Amino acid sequence: MSAMSTPVPKFDITAEEIDALVAEFYARIRAHPGLGPIFARAIAQEDGPAWRAHEAKIAGFWRNAVGIDRSYDGNPMRVHVENRDIHPGMFSTWLDLFARTAHDVLPEEKATRMRALAERIGAGMRYAVTERDTVRGAPPKLL
Template structure:
């Protein structure tokens, strides 16, 4: 795995997100004309996650907490697109590393955004699980 592979996964994934009828409008509303900046930031993020480069200096939870149109089911769609992208762009063992990390990130973001310990069963969030598990 190298920077070129990380970049390919990120760019291919976000092209799929932008084309997705559910996720595309959510991302376009938030990012507007800042896609070049967002893609560069996501390359830094995934480089830090996968290659431990330390290039990403942001706070993903803070950024996601500002999003008001995102629902828990959007994360499953995000993960579906991510899994497809990783499997298409990477050798199997590397794709699984990407997927494992994406699932942990999605779970963490969902807990931060939607977990309501006093909401009871109605407020429960279904956390994604690996399709490989």
């Protein structure tokens, strides 16, 4: 393999650890009173093959984000902006649940790094979703 196509891992998390994190995170998402219904609508009401496919896609997203491989080829920013059920205030809830899951599933150092990565990516998404929800020409929200 050429150096060009070989991603450099950012830290030593494994694909298996990502799979475990993703499985547990979406199990908790399905059970979450606020976020569960949004995912149920977009993916499937019941746990099953559609959820496994979602989890496989998300695991690929994280392998890409940490530099294990580049199999994920999607546009998460656009997906979240286009889903009109998703609003800016939900990101702190999502990120808290992700951080808690990471700390329950992974060794401390890896959990901390995954949390930091999610927060960085989530900040960009929250900004884009906020822009989408902003009414042009309306007075600025000062608080």
